[in-house]
Amino acid sequence: MNKTDEQLLNNVLDNNIHEADSYNVRKNGKSIDRKTNPYIDIISKEDGSGIDIYVKENTLFGIIDIPVIITDSGLTDVVYNDFHIGKNSNVIIVAGCGVHNTDRHDSVHDGIHRFYLEENSKVKYIEKHYGSGKGTGKKILNPVTEITMKKGSSMTIDSTQIEGVDKTLRVTKAILDEATTLVINEKIKTYKDQYAKTEFVVTLNGENASCHVTSRSVATDNSYQEFTSNVVGNTKSFAHVECDAIIQDKASVKAIPEIYANNVDANLIHEAAIGKIAGAQLIKLMSLGLTEKEAEEAIINGFLK
Amino acid sequence: MLELIDISFKRDNKQILNKVNLKLDEEKFYVITGPNGSGKSSLVKIIMGIEKPDSGKIIFNGIDITDKSIDERAKLGIGFAFQQPVSFKGLTVYDLLKIAVNKELTKSNACDILSKVGLCALNYVDREVNNSLSGGELKRIEIATVMARNPKLAIFDEPEAGIDLWSFQNLTNVFKQIQEQSKGITLVISHQERILNIADQIILLENGKIKKIGSKNIMMNIIFKEETCCKGVNICE
Numbered sequence: 068m069n070k071t072d073e074q075l076l077n078n079v080l081d082n083n084i085h086e087a088d089s090y091n092v093r094k095n096g097k098s099i100d101r102k103t104n105p106y107i108d109i110i111s112k113e114d115g116s117g118i119d120i121y122v123k124e125n126t127l128f129g130i131i132d133i134p135v136i137i138t139d140s141g142l143t144d145v146v147y148n149d150f151h152i153g154k155n156s157n158v159i160i161v162a163g164c165g166v167h168n169t170d171r172h173d174s175v176h177d178g179i180h181r182f183y184l185e186e187n188s189k190v191k192y193i194e195k196h197y198g199s200g201k202g203t204g205k206k207i208l209n210p211v212t213e214i215t216m217k218k219g220s221s222m223t224i225d226s227t228q229i230e231g232v233d234k235t236l237r238v239t240k241a242i243l244d245e246a247t248t249l250v251i252n253e254k255i256k257t258y259k260d261q262y263a264k265t266e267f268v269v270t271l272n273g274e275n276a277s278c279h280v281t282s283r284s285v286a287t288d289n290s291y292q293e294f295t296s297n298v299v300g301n302t303k304s305f306a307h308v309e310c311d312a313i314i315q316d317k318a319s320v321k322a323i324p325e326i327y328a329n330n331v332d333a334n335l336i337h338e339a340a341i342g343k344i345a346g347a348q349l350i351k352l353m354s355l356g357l358t359e360k361e362a363e364e365a366i367i368n369g370f371l372k
Numbered sequence: 373m374l375e376l377i378d379i380s381f382k383r384d385n386k387q388i389l390n391k392v393n394l395k396l397d398e399e400k401f402y403v404i405t406g407p408n409g410s411g412k413s414s415l416v417k418i419i420m421g422i423e424k425p426d427s428g429k430i431i432f433n434g435i436d437i438t439d440k441s442i443d444e445r446a447k448l449g450i451g452f453a454f455q456q457p458v459s460f461k462g463l464t465v466y467d468l469l470k471i472a473v474n475k476e477l478t479k480s481n482a483c484d485i486l487s488k489v490g491l492c493a494l495n496y497v498d499r500e501v502n503n504s505l506s507g508g509e510l511k512r513i514e515i516a517t518v519m520a521r522n523p524k525l526a527i528f529d530e531p532e533a534g535i536d537l538w539s540f541q542n543l544t545n546v547f548k549q550i551q552e553q554s555k556g557i558t559l560v561i562s563h564q565e566r567i568l569n570i571a572d573q574i575i576l577l578e579n580g581k582i583k584k585i586g587s588k589n590i591m592m593n594i595i596f597k598e599e600t601c602c603k604g605v606n607i608c609e
Contacts, residue, residue, distance in 0.1 A: 283461070311461060350422055351458040353442040354451070355472045355517060362443075365471060369462035 068092075068099070071167050075136040078197040078230075079163020082130065087161070090132035091118055096144045107131055107158070117147035117179075120160075124153035124185070133162040140204045141172030147179045152220075154185040163195035166206040166232070173205040181213045184220035184247075192224045198231025205233040214241040214249065218273065221248040228263065229256045229371065237265045243304075245273030253282040254371045257290035257318070267296040271304035271333065278306040285367050286318035297325040300333025310339040313370060373397055374419070374525055374557060379428035381414055381580075388414045389425070390580040396525075401547060401558045403568050405595065406577035412561045413455065415577065416527050419559075420452040421445045432525065449556070451523030455530045457514035460501045465513055468501055472520040488546060489516045490538045507534040515546060524556035532564050540566045568592060 068076070072094065076084060084090050089107035092100040098118070103109050106126040110119045122129060137144055150160065168174045184190060198206035214222060228235060241249050249269065257263050269278045278298060286292045298306040312320040324337035344366050352362035374396040381389040389411045396402055404412050417423040419430060421442040430438045437445055446452075460468070469482045483493030489512040499505065501513060511534045518526055531543060547570070551558055560567060568574055574591035576583045584594060 345458070347454075347456075347458045348460060350442060351454065352471060354420060354422075354446050354454075355468075355521065356443055356446040356474055357471060358443050359441075365463070365467075366460065369460060369464075369467060372462050 068094075071138060072136055075138075075165030075167055075197065075199070076134055078199070079134055079136075079165045079195045080132060080161055081193060081195075082132065082161060084132045084134070087130045087132040089120070089129070090134075091120075093133075093135045093144075093146060095137055095139045095142055096146075112147065116145070117149070120148065120150045122150070122152045122156045122158050122188075124155060126153060126156040126158065129156070129158040131158060131160045133160065135162075135164040135176055135178060137164075137166045137168075137174050137176055140168050140170030140174055140202055143175040143177070145177045145179070147181070149181045150183065150190075152182065152184045152188040152190055155187045156185075157189040159191045159193070161193045163193075163197065164208055164210070165197045165199070166208065168198070168200040168204045168206050169202040171203045173207055175207040175209070177209045177211070179211045179213070182215065182222070184214070184216045184222060186217045187219040188217075189220065190222045192222060194224065194226045196228040196232050196235065198233065206231060207234045208232050209236045210238070212239045214239070216241065216243045216247040216249065216276075218245045219247065220244075221250075223250040224252065226251070226253045227255075229254065232261065232263070234262045235264065237263070238268075239266070240268045241278070242270045243273055243276035243278065246275045247273060247277075249278045251278075251280045253280070253284075255282070255284040255292065256287075256367075256371060257284075257292055258287045259290065260288070261290040263291070264293040265295065267298070267308070269296075269298045269306065271298070271300045271306060272302065274303045276302070276304045278304075278308075280306075280308040282310045283370055284311070284320065285313045285315070285371060286320050287315040288318060289316070290318045292319070293321045293323070294339075295323040295325070296337065297327070298335055298337075299327045299329065300335050301329045303330060303332035304334070306335045308337045310337075311370075312341040313344055313367065314341055315343060373431075373433060375431040376415075376419070377429040377431070379415070379418060379425045379430070381411070381418060381423065381425050388580050389418070392428070392580070392582055394575070394582060394585075396557045396559065398524075398557055399551065399555050400572040401551060401570060402560070402573050402575060403571040404559065404561045404575045404577055405563055405568060406583070410577040411580040412577050413529055416452070416529055416559065416561060419525075420450060420527060422452075446521070449524030449554075451518040451521045451526045453514050453518045453526075453528045453531055455533060455561075457510040459503050459505070459510060463501050464498050465501055466497045468513070468517055469520050472517040474521075485516050485520050486513075488519060488549065489513070490542050491516070508538065511535055512538060515543075519546065519550055522554050523550070524554055526550050526554070526556065526558050528558075528560045528562075530561050530563075532562060532567060540564070543567075544570055568595070
């Protein structure tokens with residue numbers, strides 16, 4: 068790995084990759100480094116389309132890093148990563164993607180991540196997307212996350228895209244069985260002419276399944292964001308979807324809520340708010356000594372923290 | 373010293389303040405009172421720079437601050453506790469206090485500040501300043517942000533409103549502490565007799581004009597005898 072690779076990794080991973088229990092580094096469409104252990108195995112798919120990650124039953128406190136970096140301008144990288152999370156296990160998965168584009172061709176990464184959570188397993192999934200490089204070629208990331216949750220399992224997703232991604236379509240689909248919990252925290256910032264579209268499709272099939280989606284986004288300059296959520300409650304279940312966006316300059320934000328209750332005991336809530344920074348917030352921080360610009364930055368940084 | 377010279381302020385064709393002249397001295401506790409709509413909030417907002425007067429001058433410690441921005445006035449030592457505290461999604465109480473002190477602030481120091489406003493600090497320091505906090509909690513955090521700045525001129529717009537179970541005695545102690553630390557001016561808008569009672573000077577505002585300024589003893593008699601005050605002021609309750 069060269070210096071650019073390391074910088075990309077630093078921007079998409081919160082931890083030191085060598086401290087992870089298992090990891091796989093994918094660069095420009097190929098696995099370049101891998102570590103496994105007896106509890107968390109990583110195996111390349113035979114057709115070369117990606118990897119399977121197997122977490123054994125009862126594995127506790129495992130940390131798995133699955134970063135992707137792209138530095139070849141013009142490359143379209145499609146990868147299928149399947150996570151098989153054994154019963155009663157508890158793991159943290161960090162799966163960022165960094166694209167560095169210094170040329171005029173678009174670089175694209177389509178990461179399809181499928182999660183199969185067995186009974187009573189627990190996953191924290193951290194996903195950071197980042198772009199850098201002064202080339203005119205776009206940095207495009209289209210992550211798809213498909214989640215199947217068995218009885219008693221839980222998953223928390225922290226998804227962040229703050230800098231450098233020109234275009235993204237992020238799709239998350241989940242099917243929840245009995246007594247499962249899915250928590251999704253999404254943070255997105257777009258600027259210049261960036262485009263970000265997010266779709267959540269969650270189906271609550273099992274009794275006492277619950278889903279909490281919090282999306283906080285900031286759109287500035289000429290950027291465009293779209294947030295779509297579609298939650299279906301087929302049984303006694305709970306969902307709370309909250310979409311909050313700060314809009315500045317000539318940016319546009321569209322929020323499309325859809326909640327569909329198929330059962331009298333399905334309790335589904337959607338809240339969406341789009342607006343500029345409240346004048347009272349700016350005045351308060353200015354009264355504490357910040358300039359208007361500093362106050363704006365403090366509000367946005369806090370909002371996306 | 374703070375000096376207001378001929379401050380006038382008109383909004384929606386209504387004369388809110390009409391040639392107000394006022395001098396406030398260091399180490400004194402002033403309470404502004406008067407009926408609803410008398411111009412009290414507009415006056416303190418003009419001092420902080422939140423509203424701009426149509427005419428007149430504001431001199432603070434020898435500097436003409438009439439055209440200075442809110443943050444410039446804050447840096448000169450003016451602090452302002454809002455009547456309706458603002459909430460922030462994402463910013464914690466600790467973040468807000470760090471901004472207020474504008475220097476290194478340990479969590480332990482932040483907790484000390486919160487304790488002064490009667491908040492059990494460990495439960496609050498990492499909480500977001502959002503609507504999950506009650507109105508009374510937000511109000512006390514608001515007061516804490518002003519205390520943290522140790523201002524030379526501390527302005528409180530109806531600090532007692534929404535204070536819930538926290539007692540007036542504690543609020544009074546906060547005012548005393550601020551004054552002892554900064555040796556500055558404290559200016560409070562209030563209708564509450566218990567706050568009027570600790571004032572060095574009471575300023576009675578009516579119809580955008582200062583009707584009278586004087587010591588507590590003189591002013592309390594005037595205010596309580598005034599029939600007009602009972603129509604819009606709580607002190608007669």
